[in-house]
Amino acid sequence: MTAASFRDxxxxxxxxxxxxQRGxxxxxxxxxxxLSQPNLDTDMVVxxxxxxxxxxxxxxPLLNELEGGGKKPRLLVLSPTRExxxxxxxxxxxxxxxxGIATASIVGGMxxxxxxxxxxxxxxVVVGTPGRVLDHIRRGTLDLSDIETLVLDEGDNMLDMGFRDELEAILEAAVNRKKTWLFSATMPDSVFSLCKRYLKEPLRLELNHEEEQHEDIVHRVYLVPSRQRMEALVNILLWEKPALCLIFxxxxxxxxxxAGRLQEEGLMALALNGDMTQRERSNALESFRTGRIPILVATNVAARGLDVQGVSHVIQLGLPDSMETFVHRSGRTGRAxxxxxxxxLLTPxxxxxxxxxxxxxEMKVEWLKVPDIQEISVIQRERREESLLELVPAPEIRxxxxxxxxxxxxxxxxxxxxLSVVVKDIPTxxxxxxxLQRELDQRRERAAARREGRVGSRFDGERRGIGAERARFRGQGLSIRIAKGRNDQExxxxRILGALxxxxxxxxxxxxxxxxxxxHTEVELSPAAIASLDDGGRRRLIDRGLISGGSGEPQPRLGGPRRERRFDRSGERLGKRNFERASERRPRYGRDA
Incomplete structure (x- = not known):
């Protein structure tokens, strides 16, 4: 539903x-x-x-219900991040x-x-993050006895970030509330479970149709060389010339x-992550919001709740975890x-x-190869020519x-x-x-070999006369233990395969x-994967919670290859994968946990 004016x-x-006044x-x-709902005195899921x-x-609508001058909070709004x-x-x-309605903000780091x-x-009105709000409740400095409405903003993100215990404690503390409103971009099982327990026959509004998500956003996939992803990012920034860019x-x-590499390339960029102090985060956001720094490099968690108008480009480095992550990131641009x-940016x-x-x-995606130095030189020249032709010189210069x-x-x-003076410092x-073309050609050759039956399993390669490459996996495969098992329902x-x-x-x-x-889960890795594990992969697995500090030590397989089984001892069908060809090492700025 749309309306012509707020005056409706x-x-x-x-x-x-x-x-x-705000436009x-x-x-x-x-x-x-x-705003068009006839009855707002009810639980609601949007x-x-x-x-x-x-x-x-x-x-x-909620501020319209309040009267000024109250001492105790009547409206509590919970958000996943400080920002x-x-x-x-x-x-x-x-x-x-x-x-005359006063608002108190209670967030961590302040x-x-x-x-x-x-x-x-x-x-x-009290607006805060779950952890700090619960801290005040336990200290006795926040009284929820008069709370009439509790709003959970970005409920899916709060649950993803591990705030379920805090949310449940706060919901149970606000025993006199008349209604609970939950706003969420997605509706995973965790959100449904929370709604079922704490909301009573909520009104449901869904405005998350795919065509609405993407109608103002152009999606482009750039194919980049696997070992030169950072150089490709530089080329794409020069080619696209974003006014305000958020890199994930x-x-x-x-x-x-x-961010450091982009600065070395002469591009103005800052990082935003959870290891920064609140002052550093606030300064980075303010610099980005005002356009003083046009490029902000952030993690998913740090960018949650980031609301900056005028973001012209979102750049995602590497394969996203899921379609939801891809869509959620893209929602930072194409607003209003x-x-x-x-x-x-993807490798082949x-x-x-x-x-x-x-x-x-049904999303429309344009597939492109990363622009090369020659193409960038041409467009940089055209841009400089346009700026020169549009420039109005001062009388003394003329x-x-x-x-x-x-x-x-x-x-x-x-x-x-x-022109020699003007263009000598233009980056190309x-x-x-x-x-990139070599990688694409190699993939086509491998695909053709598979179609023609010239590639078999890693164990029968020698019998087919093509096992020289895959034979080196014999006895060299190592296994690691992943801290996720069947008891982890999600x-x-x-998912383990994709995460690895x-x-x-x-x-x-x-x-x-x-x-x-x-x-837990036992996973066999090839020598190339083990090399990646030693080359920073272990840290990314720990960051993801897939292994603990010591549980991911590679365990050598003893003896020759094990007999292949279709089922393990508990009857679970195995997710068996074949080593068909070694891939190149992970690029420095490749896909991370």
């Missing part, structure tokens, strides 16, 4: 004036859906994508001050004393490495009716897995130019000399075309037998 709804004139005249679909305007969707909580608090303060002062002074990495370490670009090996990931989606022309017999020679990127053989490939930066051919037990 029963909102006070003071709110309408404030919205006009908000037409509600987004989620705002229109919520599924709407990131950047859809959820904050005003719940603040406008989102502070943004929500800012919107609440902006609308609330008109009616002064506890100042937060206690805010609460003692009195606030009708998979680990906190990589955000610093990528503006067009945006979502770019995915990763491209097949991404095609499988989007096989049931007089200087006329003086130079009088002293020169060759105007073209003079212009060439001036790296030569990557040949490297994990399966397929992503963390180690190898193809599925490098992962052997996967044997799920109740409490």
């Amino acid at each position: 709804f029963n909102l006070p004139e003071s709110f309408l004036a404030a919205l006009d 908000f005249t037409t509600p987004t679909p989620v705002q229109a859906q919520v 599924q709407a994508r990131t950047g859809s305007g959820k904050t005003l969707a719940f603040l406008l 989102l909580a502070m943004q929500n608090a800012g919107e609440s303060e902006f609308l609330g001050h008109i009616r 002064s506890m004393e100042h937060q206690i002062f805010q609460l003692r002074r009195g606030a009708s 990495c998979h680990t906190k370490t990589d955000t610093g490495e990528v 009716g503006h067009e945006g670009s979502n770019l995915l 090996q990763e491209s097949g897995r991404f095609k499988f990931m989007i096989r049931s989606s 007089a200087w130019a006329e003086s130079l022309l009088e002293r020169s017999d060759d105007a073209a020679d003079l212009a060439a000399k001036l 990127g790296y030569s990557l075309r040949d490297s 994990w399966s053989v397929g 490939c992503a963390a180690l930066g190898v193809s599925r051919d490098e992962i052997g037998n996967i044997k799920m037990r109740d409490s």
Whole structure:
């Protein structure tokens, strides 16, 4: 549902004036859906994508119900991250001050004393993160006895981040609440379970249709050489020339490495991750929001709740964990009716897995090869020419130019000399075309060999006369123990396989037998995968929670290859994989946990 104006709804004139002041005249679909409901005194579940305007969707009607001057909080808004909580608090303060409604923000990383002062002074609205809110409840500095409405913003992210215990404790503490509203971009089982337990016959609004998610976003996949992903990123940034760009990495370490490398290339970039202090995070966000730094390199967790207008490009380095992750990241651009670009940098090996990931989606994706140095040189020249032709020189500069022309017999020679000074420092990127083409050709050759039956299993290669390459896996396969098993209901053989490939930066051919037990999983790795494990892969597996600090030590397989079985001792069908061909080592800035 859409509406022509906020004036179509029963909102006070003071709110309408404030919205006009901010340039908000037409509600987004989620705002229109919520505001148009005849009965808002009920539990509600709203599924709407990131950047859809959820904050005003719940603040406008809920603040309209409150009266100013109250000492105890009546509205509690929970958010997964400090950044989102502070943004929500800012919107609440902006609308609330008109009616004398005070807002207190209580988030981690900020002064506890100042937060206690805010609460003692009195606030009708409290906005915070689950951990810090629960801390105040246990200290006795936050009283929820008068809470009428509890809002869970980005409920899926709060559960993904491990806040279920905190959320349940807060929900049970707010015993007198009249309604609970939950807003979420996705509806996994964990969200359904929470709703079933704590919400009573909630009104359900779903505005998360795929066509709405992608209509303002152009999706492009750039194929890049596996060993030159960072150089490819530089080329793509030069080619695309984003006004404001958010780059997603998979680990906190990589955000610093990528931002540092971009700075070395002369590109203005900053990292955003959970290891930074609150001051560092706030400074980085402010620099990005104002455009002083046009490139922000972040992890999924650090970017949750990030609401920055005008992000022209999202760049995802490597294969995303899931379709949900891909969509959620892309939602940072193309907001509020503006067009945006979502770019995915994949190696040829990763491209097949991404095609499988989007096989049931109607999303339109443009596939491109990474631009090469020659193409970048041409477009950089065209851009510089346009800027020169559009430039209006000051009178004294024009007089200087006329003086130079009088002293020169060759105007073209003079212009060439001036251009030599202007263009000498224009970056043109790296030569990557040949490297990428070699990888593409190798993949085509391997695919043709498989179709013609020239590739068999790793154990019968010698019998077919082609086993010289795969024979080296005999007796050299090592196994590791993964800290996920059948008792972990969200994990399966397929998910473990994908996580290992992503963390180690190898193809599925490098992962052997996967044997799920109740409490753990045993996985066989090829020598190439073991090399990746030693080359930073262990850290990424630990970051993912797949192994503990010491549980991932490779365990050598004793003797020759084991007899292949279709089922393990417990009757579970094995997720068996074949080593068909060794892949190249993981690139430095490849797919991480």
